Amino acid sequence: MSRDSGRQADAVSRRKYLLTSAAVGAAGLAGCSGNSGDGSDGSDGGSEGEEGNTMESGSSAPATVTAEGSSTVYPISNKGSSYWNSNSPASDGEYWGSNDESSVAGWDQIDTDQNIADYFASLYGFEATGERSNPPFATRVALSHSGTGCEAVRDGLVDIGNSSGPITAELDISEEERDENYVDHVVGRDGQPVFVSQAIYDAGVEQLTGEQIRGIYQGDITNWSEVGGPDQEIYVVGRAEGSGTDTSFRLNMLGDADAPMDVDTRLGQNQQVQQVLQDNDNAIGYMALAFSGSGIQAIAIDFEGTVYRPDPDAENTIFDSEYPLNRDLHMYTRINEETPEGTDMREAAFLNMFLTEFGQKTFVEDVNYITLPTSDIEAEREKLPEQA
Amino acid sequence: MSLTPQTDWRASIERRLTRTQEFVDDTDPEALAVVLVSMGSLLAAFVGFLLASPWTAVPLGAFLIATGYGWARHQALVARAVTFAMTTVTLVTLGLIVAFIFAESIPAFQYETATVFGVSVPGLGMFTQARWDAVSEPVRYSLLPMIHGTVMVTTIATLVAAPLGVAAALFIAEIAPPQVRELVKPGIEILAGIPSIVYGFIGFTVINPWASGAFDLNGGSTYLFVGMVVGLMALPTVVSVAEDALTSVPDVMKDGSLALGATDWQSMTSITLPAAFSGVSAAVLLGVGRAIGETMAATVMLAGIPRISEPLVNVFYGYETLTSLIARGYGSANGVHESALFAAGVVLFVTVLCLSIGSQYIEARMRRRLGGVE
Numbered sequence: 001m002s003r004d005s006g007r008q009a010d011a012v013s014r015r016k017y018l019l020t021s022a023a024v025g026a027a028g029l030a031g032c033s034g035n036s037g038d039g040s041d042g043s044d045g046g047s048e049g050e051e052g053n054t055m056e057s058g059s060s061a062p063a064t065v066t067a068e069g070s071s072t073v074y075p076i077s078n079k080g081s082s083y084w085n086s087n088s089p090a091s092d093g094e095y096w097g098s099n100d101e102s103s104v105a106g107w108d109q110i111d112t113d114q115n116i117a118d119y120f121a122s123l124y125g126f127e128a129t130g131e132r133s134n135p136p137f138a139t140r141v142a143l144s145h146s147g148t149g150c151e152a153v154r155d156g157l158v159d160i161g162n163s164s165g166p167i168t169a170e171l172d173i174s175e176e177e178r179d180e181n182y183v184d185h186v187v188g189r190d191g192q193p194v195f196v197s198q199a200i201y202d203a204g205v206e207q208l209t210g211e212q213i214r215g216i217y218q219g220d221i222t223n224w225s226e227v228g229g230p231d232q233e234i235y236v237v238g239r240a241e242g243s244g245t246d247t248s249f250r251l252n253m254l255g256d257a258d259a260p261m262d263v264d265t266r267l268g269q270n271q272q273v274q275q276v277l278q279d280n281d282n283a284i285g286y287m288a289l290a291f292s293g294s295g296i297q298a299i300a301i302d303f304e305g306t307v308y309r310p311d312p313d314a315e316n317t318i319f320d321s322e323y324p325l326n327r328d329l330h331m332y333t334r335i336n337e338e339t340p341e342g343t344d345m346r347e348a349a350f351l352n353m354f355l356t357e358f359g360q361k362t363f364v365e366d367v368n369y370i371t372l373p374t375s376d377i378e379a380e381r382e383k384l385p386e387q388a
Numbered sequence: 389m390s391l392t393p394q395t396d397w398r399a400s401i402e403r404r405l406t407r408t409q410e411f412v413d414d415t416d417p418e419a420l421a422v423v424l425v426s427m428g429s430l431l432a433a434f435v436g437f438l439l440a441s442p443w444t445a446v447p448l449g450a451f452l453i454a455t456g457y458g459w460a461r462h463q464a465l466v467a468r469a470v471t472f473a474m475t476t477v478t479l480v481t482l483g484l485i486v487a488f489i490f491a492e493s494i495p496a497f498q499y500e501t502a503t504v505f506g507v508s509v510p511g512l513g514m515f516t517q518a519r520w521d522a523v524s525e526p527v528r529y530s531l532l533p534m535i536h537g538t539v540m541v542t543t544i545a546t547l548v549a550a551p552l553g554v555a556a557a558l559f560i561a562e563i564a565p566p567q568v569r570e571l572v573k574p575g576i577e578i579l580a581g582i583p584s585i586v587y588g589f590i591g592f593t594v595i596n597p598w599a600s601g602a603f604d605l606n607g608g609s610t611y612l613f614v615g616m617v618v619g620l621m622a623l624p625t626v627v628s629v630a631e632d633a634l635t636s637v638p639d640v641m642k643d644g645s646l647a648l649g650a651t652d653w654q655s656m657t658s659i660t661l662p663a664a665f666s667g668v669s670a671a672v673l674l675g676v677g678r679a680i681g682e683t684m685a686a687t688v689m690l691a692g693i694p695r696i697s698e699p700l701v702n703v704f705y706g707y708e709t710l711t712s713l714i715a716r717g718y719g720s721a722n723g724v725h726e727s728a729l730f731a732a733g734v735v736l737f738v739t740v741l742c743l744s745i746g747s748q749y750i751e752a753r754m755r756r757r758l759g760g761v762e
Binding site: 009108145146147148158170172233234235239240241242243244246247257258259261263264265267276280281282300 | 442524592600716
């Protein structure tokens with residue numbers, strides 16, 4: 001249902017766009033026949049028409065918010081988008097609002113009669129539709145890679161670029177350039193626990209020190225017996241060279257974003273890492289927490305005396321923000337002439353949904369990511385424009 | 389013909405001019421005008437497209453209108469012009485792609501400049517050392533490991549696809565009874581229709597884990613099994629092209645052989661196969677081209693670390709091929725790294741070009757030797 005509504009709203013905006021461009025084209029033609037050789041006028045008209053289309057707000061339907069990027073951020077972004085496009089009424093109880101049977105997480109802080117997208121959009125001055133499956137504007141999330149998402153937001157192809165690594169590393173830009181051109185919205189945190197094959201875990205390797213993992217990933221330790229396991233070679237699973245996951249692992253674990261590595265395979269996707277760890281009985285790998293499953297075990301890591309355990313009830317856990325392998329999940333927006341603050345009202349309305357207790361619980365924790373502490377949520381909200 | 393080359397050249401130009409003149413005189417001026425407008429506006433649309441001009445739609449519209457009008461009024465002439473234009477479009481597309489790949493790879497070639505005998509040659513560093521590391525120092529972009537991987541996979545794939553393919557083609561064309569042929573041929577064509585990711589997925593989930601256990605390997609990526617899988621994928625190409633070549637050998641040649649008392653098998657090996665040799669080798673070369681370009685299965689099954697196996701011919705390593713390098717890296721690469729992926733594309737392009745020219749050459753030579761078979 002939500003998909004249909006997205007398509008519908010999309011079709012509307014595309015039709016509008018076609019109309020606009022047709023009108024511009026016709027005007028251009030008229031100008032051409034009347035005053036031949038005056039090309040500059042026509043091209044100005046063209047760009048104005050396009051701006052008008054994306055910037056319209058309030059009275060007529062605004063353009064779809066588009067996002068693209070990292071497969072790690074995708075579950076959060078996509079679930080948020082699906083909820084948004086469904087525009088469930090407050091009486092739903094399961095996806096939004098509350099009824100006799102149930103109510104959504106964090107509802108006591110919201111408590112409204114409006115539908116989900118209507119509520120968040122109206123905070124930024126958009127008109128509510130009041131109809132299920134017809135949000136004030138649609139959202140659409142595409143799946144690719146962190147680098148692709150950053151490039152897409154840089155080139156203005158999408159509104160929001162999802163990235164699991166910092167944009168400075170993805171696009172190879174300085175921090176000044178980042179601050180000048182992008183706003184970094186952190187919506188959640190991803191732990192990158194280290195996993196081993198079940199057989200290795202069963203043989204007694206339940207905990208490694210940071211030093212040992214560094215040794216394994218830099219080729220100094222090649223046999224499990226060196227770290228208290230069985231006499232078996234280690235199958236070291238790395239991630240695609242230069243990807244967000246690879247960069248942050250090098251940075252957090254090996255100490256430097258371009259630290260050398262010596263691995264046996266490099267895999268592009270979390271699912272592949274999961275599969276390879278299940279298929280082999282001597283593998284070690286790291287991947288997003290969301291992909292833990294049977295046949296593989298997350299291990300505890302001892303970082304300079306503090307042991308971070310995969311158990312949520314332990315004193316220090318791999319879910320803590322202090323855990324060195326945790327990384328921020330970013331949604332970048334672009335600063336340009338129309339939006340000097342970097343985030344326009346549509347984007348702010350959508351992003352703000354993730355920065356509520358409801359959003360953190362539903363879109364971050366429920367897909368196995370780590371929620372932001374309250375102080376971080378406050379800081380993230382500061383980056384959004386004033387609410388209406 | 390005692391004309392000197394220069395007058396010969398002039399005469400040919402003159403002949404051309406007169407012929408054009410005659411053609412223009414003979415043709416309806418309106419038809420000529422329509423064709424000129426149509427082709428001119430197509431050219432203008434192309435220029436507009438290259439300049440990314442918002443006005444591209446105008447000449448394109450003019451082209452459609454002129455062609456539509458011409459099609460109704462002067463179909464034969466317009467059809468000639470349109471078919472010619474479409475052929476040109478294909479060639480221009482190829483040209484643009486080649487230019488783009490080469491232009492994009494320039495930074496990598498510049499980065500990997502190496503000096504030989506005091507002359508610095510851009511790109512030489514990709515072939516004189518074997519280190520590829522796009523992240524940690526020293527950052528180098530050697531393509532040798534990937535070229536090695538591609539050669540390994542392609543060789544093994546050819547060893548699988550060529551004998552199996554030619555044998556299957558011979559069976560279908562010469563030996564099988566019609567009912568069997570009707571059944572086997574579509575079967576092979578269906579094999580060609582299976583998407584390559586399906587092979588790759590089976591390789592990744594079934595063959596790799598099995599190989600890891602069966603050969604006591606650390607991880608299951610091997611050139612051996614990737615090569616075999618890719619060979620199976622190239623098989624349908626080899627079979628159908630080779631089968632066409634074998635069936636196109638004229639019956640009179642075989643009849644002659646049989647009439648002299650040769651057995652079926654003798655006729656096949658001494659008449660049919662040699663006569664169709666050019667077509668059969670073209671089939672194998674097409675299969676090789678398919679194997680070189682195969683991406684999905686290699687990407688999914690190989691380990692993805694650019695290294696050269698030791699010893700060189702050890703097929704129980706499976707590191708990386710040129711295509712899988714691009715497929716694995718395109719999402720996260722930027723700057724020189726991205727450009728180096730284009731350089732891998734350039735190497736692939738040049739290789740496939742050489743193969744294609746090679747197969748054309750073999751075909752031309754065989755045709756000359758056999759005196760115009762086919």
